[in-house]
Amino acid sequence: MLDPKILRENPEKIRMMLKDRAVEFDLDKLIRLDKKRRELIIETDQLRKKRNDISIEISRRIKEKENVEDLVAEIKSDGHKLIELEADRDEIEKDYVRLAYTIPNLIHKSVPIGDSKTENKEIRRWGKIPQFDFKIQDHIDIVENLDLVDLERAAKVSGARFYYLKNELVRLNQALINFALDFLAEKNYSLVQPPFLIKRKSMEGAIIAEDFEDMIYKIQDKDLYLIGTSEHAIAAMHTDEIIEGKHLPMKYAGVSPCFRKEAGAHGKDQKGIFRVHQFEKVELFVFSRPEESWNEHEKMIQIVEEFYQKLEIPYKVILLSSEDMGKISAKTYDVEAWMTGQNAYREIVSCSNCLDYQARRLKIRFRDKTNEETQYLHTLNSTLVATSRVLVSIMENFQTKDGHIDIPKVLQSYTGKSII
RNA sequence: GCGGAGAUCGCCUAGCAUGGUAGGGCGUGGGAUUGCUAAUCCCAUGUUCGCAAGGACUCGGGGGUUCAAAUCCCCCUCUCCGCGCCA
Known part of the structure; x- marks a missing residue:
């Protein structure tokens, strides 16, 4: 909003911004x-004021044993008018809120304007692309040969884009999570494992309405939705709170499974575990003072880059263009x-x-002193892993000539072995 | 799931029987006063509408009764205690 x-x-x-x-x-x-909404507020307020005044007068007269008829x-006659006006007002208010909730966020001035294909901007590149002197396999072949994922049975049991993770890949998955948590704990992020099901109100706070359809699973007959990322649950964590300024920034490392419908992605990455309905994620989430948030944003991307450098995975950082960015974001690095x-x-x-x-x-606000005016704080989020x-x-990247997988050095103490 | 108790302003708490328009304490800020890092007193301290003057709203949430609801009635949520069930 x-x-x-x-x-x-x-x-x-x-x-x-819309353009x-x-x-x-x-x-x-x-x-x-x-405009209409504010006019109606003024009108109903005036009628209420009148009602309150008369009520007080009635109260006084009753004490004096005077007639109040x-x-x-x-x-009573004003009461009917008030009820009608209030109904109008509530209707307008509802329309207003519904519409207001779908406006995208403002765009930061550093964001390139335009289409993703031409305007997404590469910011940095790190790492050497591995070269192989043998015929390389993609992850789909690798998991098949090493018996690390069962896609067929997952399709039978749950449908497309599900998977059974098996054997050493289960450990590697856990190793990534544990390494990520240790990495963030050291940077003074508080670890949080949030609820995986949250109410609609909470979800609406974190995402924009249209994402419900394309992204979010709903639990039938309950006001509960499966989180698409721990971001959703962590954003909502401090709903309706006024935070003491001295506690900012609040930094959370969320860990959770993530559930996504991937509607409209038919045909894209159809095989393997690259695009799936369910995965685990360690997420960074920061509640920040407004004047610090751009600084925090840069810090976040640095942390993320350091993580992939430790894993020795070559990457590039992309600044997304205005048309490619999510609607709630003012600036996004991928x-x-x-x-x-x-x-x-x-x-x-x-x-x-x-x-x-x-x-x-x-409604997450902060202030430094109790009698100070409250201010909305800023929220930032980033995937860590x-x-x-x-895993893909x-x-x-770490496949060997004889069809095995070298485990990245930083993960070896977590998996207890160096090769799969 | 059953029975009982409860939810009041940032925190704690009064008010609820007998409806009359939220009072106190703490914390925090501002001011006053005072010879000492203290004490005392006064004011402020939720949301929202309004340029302002000034309003409206707010007692877990939603309905209802009433001129008027923290207070009475109904529904729901959550917390605590006991019982049951259970990984």
Whole structure:
């Protein structure tokens, strides 16, 4: 959600953002609704004021044992009008909120404007692409030959894009998680394993409405949704709270399974475990003072890069263009890791500053002193590691001539072995 | 799942029987006063509408009764205690 002040004082700023994102949105309707809504608030408030005044007078007269019938009659007729007006107001308010919740976030000035194909900007590159003097396999062959994943039976049991992780790959998966948690704990991130099911209200705070359809699984007959990432549950964690300024920034390392419908991705990455309905993820989430958030954003991407350097996975950092970015983000870096089997860099990390957009939806504010005005804080999130994709990269990049997998050095103490 | 108790302003707490429009304490900020790193007193301290003056809303959430609901009625959520069930 955007600051409604911008809507009133500088709608052109929003119009520009919509254009830069190439998003269709009826801004004029929202402006009309906001205006109407405030008019109705004033009108109902006035009627309520009158009602309150009369009520007080009735109370006084009763004490004095005076007649109150005329006042009661008056207040009753006003009551009907009030009920009607309130119904109008609630209706408008509902429309307003529904629409306001779908406006995307503002865009940071450093974000390149335009289409992803031409405007996504490579910022950095790290690591040497591994060279092989034998015929390389992709991860689908590797997991088959080493009996590390059972896709067929998963399809039978759960459908496409599910998998049974097996044998040493289970350990490698856990090793990635444990390494990631140790890595972040050392950087003073608090570890959090959130609820994997959250209420609609919480989910709406973290994501934009249309993502529900494409991304989120719902539990039938319950107001519960499977999280698409721990970001959703962690963002909502401090809903309706006023945080003491001295506690900021609050940094969380979330660990959870992630569930995604992947609607509309038919045909893309159809095989293997690269694009799946369920995976584990260790996530960075920061609640920050507004003036610090851009600084925190850079710190986050640095942490992420350090992690992949330790894993010895070649990557590049991409600054997403205005049209490619998620709607809640004001600026996003993606990290793409080298995947030998695909001879390409593929997305493994998304690192975003959401400014006060989520905080407004979730009413997460802070202040330094109790009598100070509260301010919305800023939220930032980044993947550290989504295990399934990084497993793909490790298996493909660290494959050996005889068809095995070398385990990256930093993970060996976690797996207890150096080769699969 | 059953029975009982409970949820009040950032935190603690009063009010609920007998409906009259949230009081106190702590913390924090500001001010006053005072010869000492202290004490005392006053004011402020939720959301929202408004340029302002000034309103409206707010007692876990939602309905209802009433001129008027923290208070009465109904539904729901969560917490605590006991019982049952259970990895």
